[in-house]
Amino acid sequence: MTSPPAKPRIYVDADACPVKDEIYRVAARHGVPVSVVAGNFIRVPQDPLIERVAAGAGMDAADNWIAERAGDGDIVITADIPLASRCVKTGADVIAPNGKTFTEESIGMTLAVRNLMTDLRSAGEVTGGPRSFAPRDRSAFLSALDQTIRRIQRRRAEQAAAVKG
Numbered sequence: 001m002t003s004p005p006a007k008p009r010i011y012v013d014a015d016a017c018p019v020k021d022e023i024y025r026v027a028a029r030h031g032v033p034v035s036v037v038a039g040n041f042i043r044v045p046q047d048p049l050i051e052r053v054a055a056g057a058g059m060d061a062a063d064n065w066i067a068e069r070a071g072d073g074d075i076v077i078t079a080d081i082p083l084a085s086r087c088v089k090t091g092a093d094v095i096a097p098n099g100k101t102f103t104e105e106s107i108g109m110t111l112a113v114r115n116l117m118t119d120l121r122s123a124g125e126v127t128g129g130p131r132s133f134a135p136r137d138r139s140a141f142l143s144a145l146d147q148t149i150r151r152i153q154r155r156r157a158e159q160a161a162a163v164k165g
Contacts, residue, residue, distance in 0.1 A: 038062055
């Protein structure tokens, strides 16, 4: 007999993440565990569903920790495009704090634009930064996270039923 699929897990690239409180609320409502990953210590609520991970101060330590663990059926919250690319390749669902989802279809172009902008900035071009985080971004994020959790849970329930079937 095959065991039922594990619950999805949410991995949060926590450094500078503006929607951590929203993640905690949605995760609690769905009973989904959360790994809050940062380079160093970060404060998180005392909750058995929330795991705090200090991945170390090395370059990309938090990103590497997340990318090594996130897989199909997991959710990664990050604004870091290279991390998003790595996680999409493992089958994880990836959502930016503004609610934008990264998919296999979109990540290539997103990564190319990011690299182009980096090259322009290093060549002295003034390109401006990302737009400010707005209330509509928070709302779009909440909706995207809730929909993603529901979709994963539905897919896992269908897989479990097929195994029993």
